[in-house]
Amino acid sequence: MLTVKTSSEAEDIIFSTFGHIKMDIEEVGILNSVGRILANDIVSTENVPSFNRSTVDGFAVKAQNTFGCSEAIPAILNFKGEVLMGEAPSFEIGKDECAYVPTGGEIPAGADAMVMIEYSEDYGDGTRGMLKPSAPGQHVTFIGDDVKVGQTVLHSGTKLSAHHIGALAALGYESVPVYKKPVVSVISTGDELVDVNESPKGAEVRDINSFTICSALLELGCEYRKIGIIKDDLPLLESVMTKAFEDSDMVIVSGGSSVGVKDSTFKVLDKIGEVLFHGIAIKPGKPTILGNVNGKPGFGLPGHPLAAFYVFNLFVKPLIKSIAGESVSDRDFYNKKTANLTHSIPCNHGREECMGIKLKNENGRTMAEPVYAKSGLISVLSDSDGYIRIARDCEGLSQGEEVEIQLF
Amino acid sequence: MLTVKTSSEAEDIIFSTFGHIKMDIEEVGILNSVGRILANDIVSTENVPSFNRSTVDGFAVKAQNTFGCSEAIPAILNFKGEVLMGEAPSFEIGKDECAYVPTGGEIPAGADAMVMIEYSEDYGDGTRGMLKPSAPGQHVTFIGDDVKVGQTVLHSGTKLSAHHIGALAALGYESVPVYKKPVVSVISTGDELVDVNESPKGAEVRDINSFTICSALLELGCEYRKIGIIKDDLPLLESVMTKAFEDSDMVIVSGGSSVGVKDSTFKVLDKIGEVLFHGIAIKPGKPTILGNVNGKPGFGLPGHPLAAFYVFNLFVKPLIKSIAGESVSDRDFYNKKTANLTHSIPCNHGREECMGIKLKNENGRTMAEPVYAKSGLISVLSDSDGYIRIARDCEGLSQGEEVEIQLF
Numbered sequence: 001m002l003t004v005k006t007s008s009e010a011e012d013i014i015f016s017t018f019g020h021i022k023m024d025i026e027e028v029g030i031l032n033s034v035g036r037i038l039a040n041d042i043v044s045t046e047n048v049p050s051f052n053r054s055t056v057d058g059f060a061v062k063a064q065n066t067f068g069c070s071e072a073i074p075a076i077l078n079f080k081g082e083v084l085m086g087e088a089p090s091f092e093i094g095k096d097e098c099a100y101v102p103t104g105g106e107i108p109a110g111a112d113a114m115v116m117i118e119y120s121e122d123y124g125d126g127t128r129g130m131l132k133p134s135a136p137g138q139h140v141t142f143i144g145d146d147v148k149v150g151q152t153v154l155h156s157g158t159k160l161s162a163h164h165i166g167a168l169a170a171l172g173y174e175s176v177p178v179y180k181k182p183v184v185s186v187i188s189t190g191d192e193l194v195d196v197n198e199s200p201k202g203a204e205v206r207d208i209n210s211f212t213i214c215s216a217l218l219e220l221g222c223e224y225r226k227i228g229i230i231k232d233d234l235p236l237l238e239s240v241m242t243k244a245f246e247d248s249d250m251v252i253v254s255g256g257s258s259v260g261v262k263d264s265t266f267k268v269l270d271k272i273g274e275v276l277f278h279g280i281a282i283k284p285g286k287p288t289i290l291g292n293v294n295g296k297p298g299f300g301l302p303g304h305p306l307a308a309f310y311v312f313n314l315f316v317k318p319l320i321k322s323i324a325g326e327s328v329s330d331r332d333f334y335n336k337k338t339a340n341l342t343h344s345i346p347c348n349h350g351r352e353e354c355m356g357i358k359l360k361n362e363n364g365r366t367m368a369e370p371v372y373a374k375s376g377l378i379s380v381l382s383d384s385d386g387y388i389r390i391a392r393d394c395e396g397l398s399q400g401e402e403v404e405i406q407l408f
Numbered sequence: 409m410l411t412v413k414t415s416s417e418a419e420d421i422i423f424s425t426f427g428h429i430k431m432d433i434e435e436v437g438i439l440n441s442v443g444r445i446l447a448n449d450i451v452s453t454e455n456v457p458s459f460n461r462s463t464v465d466g467f468a469v470k471a472q473n474t475f476g477c478s479e480a481i482p483a484i485l486n487f488k489g490e491v492l493m494g495e496a497p498s499f500e501i502g503k504d505e506c507a508y509v510p511t512g513g514e515i516p517a518g519a520d521a522m523v524m525i526e527y528s529e530d531y532g533d534g535t536r537g538m539l540k541p542s543a544p545g546q547h548v549t550f551i552g553d554d555v556k557v558g559q560t561v562l563h564s565g566t567k568l569s570a571h572h573i574g575a576l577a578a579l580g581y582e583s584v585p586v587y588k589k590p591v592v593s594v595i596s597t598g599d600e601l602v603d604v605n606e607s608p609k610g611a612e613v614r615d616i617n618s619f620t621i622c623s624a625l626l627e628l629g630c631e632y633r634k635i636g637i638i639k640d641d642l643p644l645l646e647s648v649m650t651k652a653f654e655d656s657d658m659v660i661v662s663g664g665s666s667v668g669v670k671d672s673t674f675k676v677l678d679k680i681g682e683v684l685f686h687g688i689a690i691k692p693g694k695p696t697i698l699g700n701v702n703g704k705p706g707f708g709l710p711g712h713p714l715a716a717f718y719v720f721n722l723f724v725k726p727l728i729k730s731i732a733g734e735s736v737s738d739r740d741f742y743n744k745k746t747a748n749l750t751h752s753i754p755c756n757h758g759r760e761e762c763m764g765i766k767l768k769n770e771n772g773r774t775m776a777e778p779v780y781a782k783s784g785l786i787s788v789l790s791d792s793d794g795y796i797r798i799a800r801d802c803e804g805l806s807q808g809e810e811v812e813i814q815l816f
Contacts, residue, residue, distance in 0.1 A: 030604070031634070034623045048786055050608075086600060086612060104600075146786050153790045162627055163816050166620035166713055167790035169604045192494060192512075196438070196577045200458070204494060212574035215442045219570055226439070305574055378456055378554050382561045382575035408571050 004279035004286065006392075007314065007352055013276050014290060014319050018297045021323045023179040023249070030168050033160045035221055036178035037325040042154040044171055047144035051088075052107040056139045059098040059120055059128060060111035063136040074121060074129030083108060098128055107140055114139035147171070157327025159221075179325035185225040185244035186213050189237060189264055190255035190303055193229045208305040209254035212381070213312055220320055238268045245272070245293045249323060252316065255303035265289055265300035273298065281392065283353040285311040306377055310354040310387065313406065337386070337405045339368035347396040356384030357405050368403050384408065412687035412694065414800075415722065415760055421684050422698060422727050426705045429731045431587040431657070438576050441568045443629055444586035445733040450562040452579055455552035459496075460515040464547045467506040467528055467536060468519035471544040482529060482537030491516060506536055515548055522547035555579070565735025567629075587733035593633040593652035594621050597645060597672060598663035598711055601637045616713040617662035620789070621720055628728055646676045653680070653701045657731060660724065663711035673697055673708035681706065689800065691761040693719040714785055718762040718795065721814065745794070745813045747776035755804040764792030765813045776811050792816065 005013065025039040054060065061077060069075035077098040083089045083105045093099060093110035101107055101114065116139065119132035147153060153167055154160075160168075160178070168176060186209075193207045194200050207229050214224040225248055230237050237253075244251045253265045269275050269291030276290040284307035289300030299316055301308040321328075339359060356371035371384045386407035390397065397403065413421065433447040462468065469485060477483035485506040491497045491513045501507055501518035509515055509522065524547065527540035555561055561575055562568075568576075568586070576584060594617075601615045602608050615637050622632040633656055638645050645661075652659045661673045677683050677699030684698045686708075692715035697708030707724055709716040729736075747767060764779035779792045794815035798805065805811065 030619060031622055031626075034626045044786075086609075153786060161816055162620050162623035163717065163789045163792060165623040166616050166717060167786045169616045169619035170614060170713065170786045170789070172604060172607065172614060174605045196580060197582045199580065201494075206578055206580060208574050208577045211438060211577035212570050214439055215570035215573040218439070218442045305578065309571065309574060378452075378561060378575045378578045381571045381578070384571060408569055 004281050005277050006281050010277060010280045010288070010290070010315060011318070014297070014315060015322070017276060017290075017292055018319055019322055021249075021295075021297075022325055023182055023323060025177045026180050027175050027177050029175050030165050030173055033168075033176050033178055034162070034165065036160055036181075037221070038154055038156055038158045038160055038164075039177040039179045039325060041152045041156050042168065042171070042173070042176070044147045044149060044151045044153050046147070046171065047149050048147040048170065049141055049143060049145065052111075052143055053141045054101040054103060054105050054107055054114050054139060055141055056114050056116045057103050058101065058114045058116040058118075058139065059130065060093055060101045060107045061098045061113055061115055061130065061134060062093060062095065062111060063113035063134050063138065065096055066113070066115060066130045066133040069130050069133050071131045074131050075133075076123070076127050076129050079126055079128050080108075098130070112136045112140070155327065157325055159326055181221055181223045182250060182320060182323050183223045183225065183248040184217050184250045184252060184320070185227055185248040186210055186217070187227045187237075187240060187244065187251065187253045188229050188255055189232060189253060190229070191232045193255065195229065208377075209301065209303070209308045212305060212309050213252055213254065213301075216309070216312055216317070217320075220317065221324060222320060232264055234264050234267060237264050238271065241268050241293075241298070242272055245296055245298065248296075250296060250316075250320070251293070251298040252301060252312070253299070254301040254308045269293065269298055269300065280311070280315070281351050282311075282314070283351045285314070285354070286351075288315065290315075304377075306356075306380055309381070313387070313408070314354070314389075335386075335407045337366065337407060338402050339366040339405055341397055341399055341401050341403055342367050342369040344399045345370055345390065345397040347394060350392055352392040353390040354387045355390060356380040356387050357403070358383050359385045359405065368405055412689050413685045414689050418685060418688045418696070418698070418723060419726070422705070422723060423730070425684060425698075425700055426727055427730055429657075429703075429705075430733055431590055431731060433585045434588050435583050435585050437583050438573050438581055441576075441584050441586055442570070442573065444568055444589075445629070446562055446564055446566045446568055446572075447585040447587045447733060449560045449564050450576065450579070450581070450584070452555045452557055452559045452561050454555070454579065455557050456555040456578065457549055457551060457553065460519075460551055461549045462509040462511060462513050462515055462522050462547060463549055464522050464524045465511050466509065466522045466524040466526075466547065467538065468501055468509045468515045469506045469521055469523055469538065469542060470501060470503065470519060471521035471542050471546065473504055474521070474523060474538045474541040477538050477541050479539045482539050483541075484531070484535050484537050487534055487536050488516075506538070520544045520548070563735065565733055567734055589629055589631045590658060590728060590731050591631045591633065591656040592625050592658045592660060592728070593635055593656040594618055594625070595635045595645075595648060595652065595659065595661045596637050596663055597640060597661055598637070599640045601663065603637065616785075617709065617711070617716045620713060620717050621660055621662065621709075624717070624720055624725070625728075628725065629732060630728060640672055642672050642675060645672050646680065649676050649701075649706070650680055653704050653706065656704075658704060658724075658728070659701070659706040660709060660720070661707070662709040662716045677701065677706055677708065688719070688723070689759050690719075690722070691759045693722070693762070694759075696723065698723075712785075714764075714788055717789070721795070721816070722762070722797075743815045745774065745815060746810050747774040747813055749805055749807055749809050749811055750775050750777040752807045753778055753798065753805040755802060758800055760800045761798040762795045763798060764788040764795050765811070766791050767793045767813065776813055 082100040089108035113134040121129035217224040273293030291298040490508040497516035521542040529537035625632040681701030699706040
């Protein structure tokens with residue numbers, strides 16, 4: 001008999017068994033890489049900028065030749081010539097020499113600073129007066145100031161977004177290696193389920209889990225295979241699940257996971273693979289199963305759509321991110337938000353609990369409103385922005401207390 | 409001569425001119441609606457649940473018949489029968505009667521509460537003893553407890569995510585009306601630009617803006633038309649831009665927007681439409697142009713990729729969201745994060761400034777590290793998680809000070 005696990009025990013089993021799995025790598029064009037996970041470090045093979053560049057219109061000088069100058073006592077320098085935009089200078093700057101360089105132009109060898117054109121005078125005799133001293137490096141971007149050869153610009157595991165793609169374009173990458181999208185098969189079991197386009201009769205309910213889970217997989221950057229409703233028929237479920245494990249990187253079955261007459265998911269996972277746990281002490285979501293079928297993870301989620309969605313978010317999503325190659329980073333804080341409770345939440349009784357939260361903006365302060373509902377399915381799904389986890393030893397949360405919301 | 413606008417003046421002009429524009433509506437299957445913007449309110453045409461439903465295995469009773477009962481003095485009720493899962497009860501519950509109802513089963517008319525099976529006894533004579541009183545409504549989900557006929561479940565303007573799609577599936581929606589994706593043409597101008605696959609020579613630089621902006625448009629749910637690099641040739645730019653305005657809902661041109669010899673974007677917008685402003689007092693990003701061409705917005709962004717990206721985020725993105733139908737809601741707080749500065753930032757001088765920020769997690773506290781870089785293009789793009797806006801009258805920000813980061 002498999003005992004019910006705490007959520008941290010469940011996480012440990014999930015990651016110790018499947019944490020090593022990584023998708024293969026494919027090369028895609030950078031505009032197709034938006035939202036994909038970078039599979040190698042991107043190391044610059046170039047210095048950026050590739051030349052010492054002026055950031056102003058003015059005169060390239062040896063800084064020391066301008067020290068102590070002023071409007072009263074200009075530094076008088078010989079005008080060596082003009083550097084054209086986009087052209088390499090054909091001369092160097094020697095002692096007491098200067099050259100005109102436009103913004104973005106290359107600073108000639110020998111020069112180490114710029115004097116802005118407004119602080120110069122043309123004496124008409126081949127000399128220019130500098131009216132303001134310039135420190136070494138002033139108004140100059142040196143070779144490699146932005147990025148140096150050998151510097152890691154983006155790390156493997158980064159989820160690529162517009163600004164990363166700008167950095168890739170700047171470095172001349174037309175394409176990048178990314179992890180392939182995990183393919184996940186999604187099955188709903190249960191004789192009570194009907195398709196979304198049917199009207200449920202009696203105790204029939206629509207298959208909601210196929211939609212929440214496939215949508216969530218899309219948002220995670222996976223490919224989903226929506227197998228749909230499989231009736232509670234053990235041989236049929238076994239053949240469908242066996243095929244699904246062959247065709248995909250992970251199989252998610254919802255429904256049929258309570259211990260009882262209808263525990264078909266458990267029976268199939270136990271037969272075609274190994275069941276690693278059956279039951280997590282969390283509310284809602286207790287009847288959760290993890291199976292290992294030929295090294296691939298198979299999840300049995302509760303049939304109740306809200307429970308299935310919470311379990312997906314809590315336990316399946318982190319594994320998918322790991323398999324998809326996404327590194328856990330400070331960016332994960334993106335999806336969390338702290339806010340203050342609008343209402344107290346009474347204690348639960350020895351079981352970790354998830355509760356839907358609606359975020360509200362009250363005078364610029366973010367407030368967290370618990371989304372209660374007696375049956376609380378559709379209303380929780382439609383109204384919540386995320387959820388909080390209430391620890392199993394929590395003795396209740398008070399109004400105004402700060403909570404951490406995991407955003408959907 | 410058009411004067412430089414403050415950022416709030418620019419926002420006012422943008423929204424007063426184009427704030428009324430909304431995309432047309434199309435109907436898509438709910439799994440294709442992930443990330444799309446809902447175009448109508450979703451009003452329930454059903455009560456959910458559609459029958460009074462038991463949340464436990466046990467006996468449906470009239471609550472008042474159990475008042476005062478206990479293990480010592482059970483309430484003895486006549487057993488009326490069993491309700492099968494998924495079937496409508498064929499009988500009602502009268503005074504001193506009870507019926508077995510499984511979890512999820514329908515409660516017969518006349519009953520208003522459930523007694524859990526563990527608090528009952530079977531006397532074998534057609535009666536059952538109730539050992540614990542039940543209050544009216546206990547262990548029952550009544551018709552419409554979750555959602556009532558006529559209730560607005562999702563509001564027009566919602567960006568649809570997995571949990572919303574679950575709510576739609578639960579209500580039997582196979583498809584939903586969403587706003588069409590805005591089509592945005594993206595042009596880079598400038599003789600110094602080369603394609604991403606070319607090696608820049610001299611002062612040439614790669615076209616980065618086409619990639620950051622097209623990627624950002626993808627992330628926003630738009631369709632982009634990447635027109636690419638157009639050389640600084642006024643008749644050519646005019647014909648390309650004219651065609652782009654015909655083909656798309658918005659045109660974004662970067663580069664060529666400084667006041668100077670190369671202000672081609674300004675000249676074309678002025679000729680084929682009306683220029684509404686030229687210049688926003690923001691650093692980086694001053695040379696920003698807004699044009700109105702046959703009622704469609706045309707933006708001229710700065711050529712510098714970081715400036716262009718900031719201006720896109722600050723001024724173009726909000727307009728695109730508005731045109732795409734996305735409602736401004738408390739959800740927008742998703743993309744903001746408060747954190748404490750790791751370093752002081754010196755004052756700027758009378759101009760609002762954007763600065764790249766990298767988020768760091770220090771002992772569970774989110775810290776904001778300013779991403780300085782002298783030239784600061786690639787490194788800011790690759791390292792920043794978002795940016796802060798420093799007000800023009802700000803006299804500097806101190807280490808440890810709380811700032812609000814707009815995430816990329």
